[in-house]
Amino acid sequence: MFAVVRPNVPFSQEAFSLFSQSLGVTIKAMTGIFVVILVFYILIVLLGKLTAGK
């Protein structure tokens, strides 16, 4: 159905270039996850207070 093709030679210059890109994605994504989760946390606490007993 599909062929597996690794576009880069392992540990080549291109691979290291993608590695540095992936570190950028990692920092952005982990920051994003924590920010979203912190927003959820604040909203859950607020939600708990606003809807207590309702």
Added chain:
Amino acid sequence: MQELLLGLTSFTIKQIGMLLIAGVLIYLAVKKDYEPALLLPIGFGAILVNIPFSAAIDQIAANGEVQHGPLTMLFNAGILTELFPLLIFVAVGAMIDFTPLLQNPIMLLFGAAAQFGIFFTMAVATLFGYSLKEAASIGIIGAADGPTSIYVASQFAKELLGPISVAAYSYMSLVPIIQPPVIRALTTKSERKIKMEYKPQAVSRTAKVIFPIMVTLIAGIVAPTSVALIGFLMFGNLIRECGVLNKLSNAAQNELANLVTLLLGITIGSTMTADKFLSADTLLIIAMGLVAFIFDTAGGVVFAKVLNIFLKRKINPMIGAAGISAFPMSARVIHKMGQKEDPSNFLLMHAVSANVAGQIGSVIAGGLILALVK
């Protein structure tokens, strides 16, 4: 007679190898009870597609005409369109009770920390020559969440769906074997003995109804590409919590879950043809999946230890490991480990809260990967 023997004489060594692998998957499902609902259909699907000239998948006839097979049709209709994993999300959402998390929202942080393995593995995979999208699909095995792995892989690396799915579901069932040594390596005995007070707070029905809508809106605004992923999960949960759609909730938890799981498994199995599956890439992907699970666990535990530096009431760092999405297996593992150190230590409810947070964390991680990896 020659025509009847054509199937037998056309078998390749690789196809026989795949039949053995399919047998192992079915054995693990039946005898070891490792994720049987998925591994058995995947194993049988692998048998169906590795019989020479199998009519279960598309074949090109001598005249060049394509003879359509039902499994290829199911793959095109259910996986390429991402429909099957999304329908599974509705079912999973209807099964999840977020109450422990709403009672103990601080545990949400572990649902974020324990996604670290996904990104660590993604970075490692790029070093092995994979493109960023393929690497992200491999890393997402660490979401410990089958549908998210399949959803991301079906968008980014369809050619890797077979090994990614097999790795994701196999490791999810192996959580009781993978997590304890990692946790023990990163914690001291006294840390594992830390007791945590549990004060459950009442959660109103209104909060339970608003929660899935709120999560969908926020996650959707931050990463619009995650709307389908988190939206279907939360839709299932809203059906469960609204209190007026019990029949639909039951149907989602049972009929929908069972039917789609069955079709999803056998369709994933259909990607495991010998020429694609038996390769160094498959072994590498399966090995990197293990790395992802190990670093997820480590991420959660280390984060809890860092939090403890600032907290007066210490958190048992093992709870951090429950921030992976493998529910409820991971929570049970942590509770058992706690009891082993100190039989009077009950960590179950804290671990369940972190584990439910992991389910949200893994879906958000999947959504952010879809948004950030170009």
